[in-house]
Amino acid sequence: MIRINLLPEEFRRSERTSFKLFAATLAAVVLVCSAFGWFAYAYFGEYGEARQELAREKDKLASVTERAAYHDQLEKEKKDYEARQQTIKDIAMSRMLWSEVLDQVLDVVNNDGNTERHLAWFQGVSVREAAGNSGPQLAMPGWVQGANISKVADFHDDIENAPFFQDVKEMSFPGGRLEVDGQRQPPEALRFDLRMTFKPAKDWSKNRPDKGAKPAAKPAGK
Amino acid sequence: MKKLNEKQKLLIVAGSAVLLCGLAGAGVWWAKDLAQQERDSVAAVRTQIQAAEAKIAKIPALERDVIILRECVHEYVKILPEERELSNFLRATNQFARQAGVVLDQAVPGKASAAGGSSKFDRYTYSLQFKGTLWQFMRFTNFFESYERFVNVRNFSLTADNRRKGSPQPGEDAIHQVQMTLETYVYTGTQKGKDVQIPNYANKKANLREDIFRNLTGMRRDRYEFKDQRGRRDIFVDPREPSGPVDKQGVPLLHQKKIIDEFTAQVQQLKGISQRAKDPAITIIERMQLERTLKQSLEEMRTKIADVNDKGLISFLPYRLHWTKQVVEQVDGLANDLARGAASNDRYLSELEIKQLLDTMRAAMINGDWEVAKQAYENSAERLDVPRTDPRHRAVVGVMQLYERTKAALEFSQLKLEIKGVAVSGNGRSGLILNGEVLQEGEYVNDNLLIKSVGREQVEFVFKGFTIVKTF
Structure with missing residues (x-):
């Protein structure tokens, strides 16, 4: 049956919204509200909380910054003093x-008055400073009384057993040339040229971390 | 306007919803992004806070280190000054020369040079020329090496005195020529800025006294103390005797050796006595006797040693060291040991020792060894003088009574008492013929000797308060 509404439009009863449209609109509203609610949570909740936390942490940082700066000043002052201390250690x-060293050489040469083992004396002593990879060099030309060459060897052995010898890199080989001086009693003496090259400073026993006694170096000779 | 149909309306609703949700979603994404940025900032700030807290935790140790270093800086400045102060250095050189006894001919400055690399100091050198004996040279060198300011002996050369062919006379030393280059340093890494204000500095410094002291002494570890000649000979002098007739004052080498050997043997004997005196197994009497013997022998040795030294009998240089080390120093060592032992002991005998002395004296008196008892007392007499308030006083009184008895017995035994006959009376006084004289009981032979009673086989005397029985 065809129904025709002859009432003017303004007098007609408004049509009801269809259920589909209503449901869709309702759903849309819910969605939109949820979305905006979520936005509000994200903005005011998460972001707001993060901002507050940042503010708190910044306050905390401000309170420790001053002490940290004090630490930095102390550190700098300590480094300045330590630099000088290190310089002193480097020089030492x-x-x-x-x-x-010479006191020990004197003890070796004097040998507690025991002249049987060796009786030595010297023309002089000279020391030259370190150069390149070697340490200082010491030279002592001298004599041992008598014509028995083994006394020169005994003297060299005693030098090797002296405490300072652990810092010696090389020493001249033992040997001697007979000289006769008629104005002396006994007239015979064996002349030798004692030469020692010390190790570089970094290898000296006092500069080693263990500072322990090491066996004396074997004479390598020249 | 054309009316929208349902489908269009639906589309509009849906579209609007989508648009609005999209906007909201974008807003959420944006808000989350902002929140994430904030959280990243928070993490960064927390890292900074952790770093700052780690630094703060180190502050007490840093303050400690800085205080110690600051209090030692005056020492650093002495060792490694910031100013050249070379005038003071030269004055010190002059002072060392005077103290050592060398004659300084020259002290010429060299060129200054930077150490180079990362080292923060400059070097300043001085070339010295001087004359002196070996011992003066050693002292002079040692002064520089022990100086509060760092000085390095870079090189040196000693040329032996060859003016005389003969050995120096006793008491004379050879004068050698020496050239030496010294190097000192100036610190160039000066500290900028003021010292940091450390709260409660004075109290913290007071608490770190020991650490400060340790740091100061640690810095001066690199030193050597030269202990002078100690009887050694100069190794730059030919020790051989000149050939030809022996100097009138010179003693032949063999004789010098013989003197040293004799004295060395005597020293060994004294060492043996000293060892025995320390043996815990011996009695106090034996120890007293040994110490007395040792003391007397050491005094005699010292007199003889002084005599040898005065006469200069040991003139051969190598023998002089032997003499000093094997004889003189050994005798001094024994004397010091004896003195130390006497000082460390109680001045008086202990209870046990007094008891031992009593037992020894009683045993000797029972055996009739009066001399032994007397000697035992006299060896310990010096250490029996205890005060009256000392608990040992009573025992000492007992010892002294025994000693008096011993003395009396010894004196009595020296008396001439010849008894020719006795007359024993049952009721009345008995008598005897003593030294040709007739005497009765109760009569005095002399002021100290009384006849107490006369028996058939013995006579009792009272001598100096003690009753002594003489049998015949």
Whole structure:
């Protein structure tokens, strides 16, 4: 049956929204509201919280920054002083105490008054400073009384057993040439030329970390 | 306007919804992005805070180190000054020369040079020429090596004194020529800025006294103390005797050796006595006797040693060291040991030792060894003088009583008492013929000797308060 509504439009009853449209609209509204709710949560919730946390952490940082700066100042001052201390240590490491070395040589030569083993004396002593990879060089031309060449060997052995010898890199080989001086009693003496080259400063026993006693170096000769 | 149909309306609704959801979604994405950025910032700030807290945790140790270093800086400045102060260095050189006894001919400055590399110091050198004995040279060198300011002996050369062919006379030393190059340093890495203000500095410094002291002493570890000649000979002098007739004052080498050997043998004997005196197994009496013997022998040895030294009998240089080390120093060592032992012991005998002395004296008196008892007392007499308040006083009184008894017995035994006959009376005084004289009981022979009673086989005397029985 065809139904025709003859009422003017303005007098007609409005048509009901269809259920489909209503449901769709409702769903759309819910979705949109949810979406905006989510946005509000993200913005005011998460982001807001993060901002507050950042503010708190910044306050905390501000409170420790001053102490950290104090630490930096102390660190800098310590480094300045340590630089000087290290310089002193560097110089000390490179310094050989010649009074100690010569005192030990004197003990070896005097040998507690025992002249049977060797009786030595010297023309002089000269020390040249370190150069290149070697340490200082010491030269002592001298004599051993008598014509028995083994006394020269005994003297060299005693030098090798002296404490300072652990810092010696090379020593001249033992040997001697007979000289006769009629104005002396006994007239015979064996002349020899004692030469020693010390190790570089970094290898000296006092500069080693263990500072322990090491076996004396074997004479390598020249 | 054309009316929208349902489908169009639906489309519009859907489209609007999608658009709005999209906007909201974009907003969420944007908000989350912002939140993430904030969280990243928070993480960065936390890292900074952790780093700052780690630094803060190190502050106490840093303060400690800085305080120690700061308090030692005056020492650093002495060792490695920032100013050249070469005038002071030259004055010190002059002072060392005077103290060592060398004659300084020259002290010429060299060129200054930077150490190079990362080292923060400059070097300044001085070339010295001087004359002196070996011992003066050693002292002079040692002064520089022990100087508070760092000085390095870079090189040197000693030329032996060859002016005389003969050995130096006793008491004379050879004068050698020496050339030496010294190097000192100036610190160039000066500290910029003021010292940091450390709260409660004074208290913290007071608490670190020991560490500061340790740091200061640690810095001066690189030193050597030269202990002078110690009887050694100069190794730059020919020690051989000149050939030809022996100097009138010179003693032949064999004789010098003989003197040293004799004295060395005597020293060994004294060492043996000293060892025995320390043996815990011996009695106090034996120890007293040994120490007395040792003391007397050491005094005699010292007199003889002084005599040898005064006469200069040991003139051969190598023998002089032997003499010093094997004889003189050994005798001094024994004397010091004896003195130390006496000082460390209680001045008086202990209870046990007094008891031992009593037992020894009693045993000797029972055996009739009066001399032994007397000697035992006299060996310990010096250490029996205990005060009255000392608990050992009573025992000492007992010892002294025994000693008096011993003395009396010894004196009595020296008396001439010849008894020719006795007359024993049951009721009345008995008598005897003593030294040709007739005497009765109760009569005095002399002021100290009384006849107490006369028996058939013995006579009792009272001598100096003690009753002594003489049998015949």
